[in-house]
Amino acid sequence: MMSTKTVYRVAVIGGDGIGPEVLREGQKALAAVAQKDGRFSFEFTEFPWGCEYYLKTGKMMPEDGIETLSHFDAIYLGAVGYPGVPDHISLRDLLLRIRHDFDQYVNLRPVKLLKGAPCPLVGITEKDIDMVFIRENSEGEYAGSGAWLYPGTPRETVIQNGVFSRFGTERIMRYAYELAKKEHRSLTSISKGNALNYSMVFWDQIFAELGKEYPEVETHSYLVDAASMFMVKDPKRYQVVVCSNLFGDILTDLGAAISGGMGLAAGANLNPERTYPSMFEPIHGSAPDIAGTGKANPLASIWSASQMLDFFGHPEWGRRLLAIIEAMLVEKTILTPDMGGTATTSEVGDEVVKRIEEA
Numbered sequence: 001m002m003s004t005k006t007v008y009r010v011a012v013i014g015g016d017g018i019g020p021e022v023l024r025e026g027q028k029a030l031a032a033v034a035q036k037d038g039r040f041s042f043e044f045t046e047f048p049w050g051c052e053y054y055l056k057t058g059k060m061m062p063e064d065g066i067e068t069l070s071h072f073d074a075i076y077l078g079a080v081g082y083p084g085v086p087d088h089i090s091l092r093d094l095l096l097r098i099r100h101d102f103d104q105y106v107n108l109r110p111v112k113l114l115k116g117a118p119c120p121l122v123g124i125t126e127k128d129i130d131m132v133f134i135r136e137n138s139e140g141e142y143a144g145s146g147a148w149l150y151p152g153t154p155r156e157t158v159i160q161n162g163v164f165s166r167f168g169t170e171r172i173m174r175y176a177y178e179l180a181k182k183e184h185r186s187l188t189s190i191s192k193g194n195a196l197n198y199s200m201v202f203w204d205q206i207f208a209e210l211g212k213e214y215p216e217v218e219t220h221s222y223l224v225d226a227a228s229m230f231m232v233k234d235p236k237r238y239q240v241v242v243c244s245n246l247f248g249d250i251l252t253d254l255g256a257a258i259s260g261g262m263g264l265a266a267g268a269n270l271n272p273e274r275t276y277p278s279m280f281e282p283i284h285g286s287a288p289d290i291a292g293t294g295k296a297n298p299l300a301s302i303w304s305a306s307q308m309l310d311f312f313g314h315p316e317w318g319r320r321l322l323a324i325i326e327a328m329l330v331e332k333t334i335l336t337p338d339m340g341g342t343a344t345t346s347e348v349g350d351e352v353v354k355r356i357e358e359a
């Protein structure tokens with residue numbers, strides 16, 4: 001009889017520094033989930049792209065890299081960037097290129113304080129921090145539009161444009177409204193209409209316009225400066241949050257800081273229409289300071305693996321992986337040094353696998 005098992009083809013780009021170290025543990029977790037479940041399996045194909053590849057070839061990935069990746073169901077990415085290659089090259093020619101060319105316009109970042117995770121805020125518990133950021137991921141301040149005029153002269157001038165199209169702004173807000181509606185949660189838009197008199201006035205206007213189609217969704221709108229303050233002083237006011245590329249980038253690092261640190265922060269870059277593969281990654285960088293020491297925390301990359309399981313239609317497994325992470329944080333026996341433990345990256349991964357097998 002022919003097997004009906006679904007095979008998920010995943011392109012693995014470990015990238016630089018701790019990227020490959022943490023992804024290895026995420027792959028182990030995904031393979032264990034598939035083994036335990038029995039209805040699906042993962043086929044991983046590794047690509048050695050990143051800064052080392054750049055130093056050898058002058059490119060972050062081959063010319064046909066995007067075409068190669070287009071045949072996969074998902075991309076699993078570690079981290080990109082390393083001393084010796086300018087960050088604007090490494091980021092733009094690999095990570096941002098994939099996000100852009102595959103129209104991964106939703107950057108979905110959970111900011112959720114799990115039980116047992118360290119939180120620097122006084123008097124705040126896991127009940128107070130449970131939000132999901134929907135960051136616009138295809139245009140805005142990171143559209144790469146601008147000019148460098150008269151370089152090296154006294155008149156040297158740079159222009160960096162923010163690009164906000166009606167198409168791009170409406171689709172990210174619609175995604176956020178739909179999520180808030182589905183989950184019966186409030187939706188907060190973060191902008192800066194008082195100072196950015198074109199882009200953010202437009203953003204606020206579209207947020208209000210679309211809101212009329214979703215009368216059941218409770219909405220709030222904050223300026224980004226006040227929003228940052230509230231994230232620290234009163235995080236429970238946020239549930240689903242929608243914001244531009246730049247604001248989302250910054251606020252989700254703040255989100256990571258209040259919900260356990262960089263070693264626990266995951267993010268998904270989604271092409272919701274599934275025309276192209278989506279990409280799952282921990283949001284931290286390559287951490288050159290601890291690369292190769294076995295100290296990297298793999299839980300962020302395992303959390304992003306759980307987002308991949310959600311996206312593939314296995315939310316029960318996504319939830320189970322999160323529950324395993326939470327249990328390990330509460331027990332505090334097998335954790336990496338950033339979480340106050342003494343375990344290595346692979347010991348944490350092995351423990352996750354063991355718990356999946358026992359699940």
Ligand SMILES: NC(=O)c1ccc[n+]([C@@H]2O[C@H](COP(=O)([O-])OP(=O)(O)OC[C@H]3O[C@@H](n4cnc5c(N)ncnc54)[C@H](O)[C@@H]3O)[C@@H](O)[C@H]2O)c1
Binds near residue numbers: 082095297300
């Ligand atoms: N998505 C990405 O690929 C991405 C994101 C951010 C930065 N970067 C790049 O990474 C490089 C280093 O950047 P950075 O130092 O600003 O940020 P970083 O996230 O690499 O490190 C910041 C701090 O957090 C710690 N840290 C990060 N991840 C950790 C983990 N999993 N476990 C334990 N500790 C962890 C590091 O040791 C470091 O002290 C730069 O080249 C930068 O451009 C890439």
